Amino acid sequence: MARYTGPKIRIIRRLGLLPGLTRKNIKNRNTTPGQHGKPLFTKKNRSSLSDDYRERLYEKQKLRFNYGITEKQLYSYYQQAKREPGSTGNLLLQLLESRLDCVIHRLGFAPTIPSARQIVNHGHIFVNGKLVNIPSFLCQKEDIITVRDRKQSKNLIKVNFEYQQQKRTLIQRRMKRVNLSAAKSRFHSLLPTHLKVVDNENLIGQFICPVKRKDVLVRVNELKVVEYYSR
Template sequence: MSRYTGPRIKIIRRLGLLPGLTQKYSSRTNTPGQHGVDLSKASQQPLLRNDYTFRLFQRQKLRFHYGVTERQLISYYREAKRCQGSTGNLLLELLESRFDSTVFRLGFAPTIPAARQLINHGHFKINGKRVTIPSFLCQPGDKISIKENSKVKSQIQNFFNLIQERRNGILKRMEEIRCTDVKIFVLIPSHLTVDPLTLDAKVIGRVQRNDIPIFVNELKVVEYYSR
């Protein structure tokens, strides 16, 4: 199954918000299709369907958010299954550790497809070496930087500054209402750090489950592939 390149609004109307796919949202109040249902009921709809459909629904969320093919997702599942620990959490950790996902979470690109394009064109380095493979898995200790003579460095800096303003506003509001246990995708996750002036970033730890920016039942994804 190839990577999806079609309309993105149609996908988020059916699956819910997927910040890795698009930051846009739909103003329509029903799911796509001639017989679409009201979105307020759509969130409950999977619970009323058979369990297989619900598992498929969760798998689709991962595929579209991270922009991976079915073959890649199966490969990540098998890798997670071989490791010791919760297969579901390890699957999410592998997906979140991808280079394109890391660039997106740092605030260098608006979506994961945009981050993938920047990586393919060789605008980023890991530990001083240019890496053009979006599926490269970042490990704790890896240092990420923008290539010195990159023609889009100023564009990345401008977008990062916009994201940083949003982050500061969100953090300030969270402090005002004393809310510290809510994770928002625009905030930098706990396993990453970045210098706002030089845009030099570093992976300082492993991905934490509560830093994952989408609402997904990873256990149902594991059940789907283990059937």
């Protein structure tokens, strides 16, 4: 199955908000796709999802579209997580969040995962001083992510990063005003705890540790995904 490149709003109207797929909002879209669409995100109108298989399918599709991977890739990550000791669902999310395109997006170097994939493909990113142009590259603990020392690369990513930093500053001010701690918030723009921006000027980031479950932005029941592939 090929990677999806069609309308993004159609997908989030069906599956729910997917922070990695698009920054567009659906304020004016009140129904699911199609001529006979049903109201969005209401338990009463989603009773058709009582079928176990369909529930599992929806949760699996959330991961596939949010991280922009193919069915074959997602199944491969599941198999890899299954071989490791620990919770298969959490390990699956850790693998997806450690992909280089996802790390670039979460650092604020790109607005979405698809745009981060393009940045990596075009050779703008270095990991530990080596050029990496494979979006599926899995980052390890203490990896240093830098931008290629070229004017075009710097300008491209700096625009995205400065916009993201402005949003983070604004959110942190509002959180301080209402005494809301970062641990209790789930704002998409905030930097997760498993990543660190080492140098704002030179655009240097670091992958500190595997992602924690609370830092995963997409709202998904990973146990349903495991059940889907275990059937």
